[in-house]
Amino acid sequence: MGRPRTPLLSKDAIAMAALRLVDGTGEFTIAQVADALRVRPSSLYNHVSSKGEIVEAMRSLVFREGGVSREGGLAAGDSGPWEQTVRAMLRRYRECFARHQRLIPLVTAYTVSSPEVMGMYDELAETLRAADVPDGQLLDVITMCDSVVFGAALDLAAPDEVWAVDQARSPALIAAIQQAGSGRQRSDRAFDLALDILVAGIARLADGA
């Protein structure tokens, strides 16, 4: 066939096709992506150099789609109360992956931080510093925020049977599971509670406790 007059592929097009596959099945294959784009597998290598690069492209795509990389109305310069800023940022961060839950295990495998994520950390750092968190603990707090967001996202991706009653043996855990709601609602509520605890903890640090 030779070269087409206008390119059939692009990195973003590849990422979008792969993301659609991951959303649907939790996995993707070079051959499947090529099929979806009506192209031969080897053609992809004119635009990406490995399967891992496609994963990175998907991560970047998801962040751009969620508006995390943009300098939006919640940027560091915002003069509002830092609690609300932090809550909004972490919520937005989690929301990105809430829409693409099955991507989470894939990006967890590589912990490379794309520029989009770094921009998010920059914002968070500015906000926390403005809230008087000591420099020496800034990175630790950010690490915990990251853990909570990623944990919440993973929790969101997990099938409902994670908390299977029949596996639990203690009365306390059985009661807890029975009180809990269904998948998405429970996960959202758990995240809200985590944000409460996080913000309260940060406030204590800022007060020099």
Add this chain to the structure above:
Amino acid sequence: MGRPRTPLLSKDAIAMAALRLVDGTGEFTIAQVADALRVRPSSLYNHVSSKGEIVEAMRSLVFREGGVSREGGLAAGDSGPWEQTVRAMLRRYRECFARHQRLIPLVTAYTVSSPEVMGMYDELAETLRAADVPDGQLLDVITMCDSVVFGAALDLAAPDEVWAVDQARSPALIAAIQQAGSGRQRSDRAFDLALDILVAGIARLADGA
């Protein structure tokens, strides 16, 4: 060759060989495991039914090795202050994976909960209930503990370059990165801080705040 008089393989032997590979390279292959055990790839299928089952076997092995599944001196019946019990449990949980950091992304892919992990959640639930955390929030708190532990373990597994100064653009983040120590120490300190925040937050819940 035919059947040997005494079996050459067992599930645990396979898991141990695979774990050694993962510890060394972050990956494992059926062929590699077979080679390490001086056996043919197809032989493994007399003891496990898939590659995924080997991952599960590794998870189980790591927990047994770390003593998480045992009913140890820190069991639910312990009458000491709940803060210390919670701290010790989560620390022990994280420690399991600290010794096998590269296993983390693999077990994160499947979120199946083995009996060993469930036993850990049972203990945690009993402790938190005894500490007067309301039933309705028990599972949310457990979810957050899980997030923090897994996040800390992932953080431990990540290469040092996660927080690459040259990627950061804000003064606050650059300062934070420069103040932070090296890999293991920083990660340990971050986890300690997370435990502080976690325990303080739980205490607030228990007080009915």
Add this chain to the structure above:
DNA sequence: ACCTGAACACCGTTCAAGT
């Protein structure tokens, strides 16, 4: 510059055949 077709080394898994 960009798509193709053929080829490469490797992958996980199955199963009849051996003892």
Add this chain to the structure above:
DNA sequence: ACCTGAACACCGTTCAAGT
């Protein structure tokens, strides 16, 4: 019951050949 050898369908990746 348990290891083997051969086979299967598939995998990611490379590269000379085409336009």
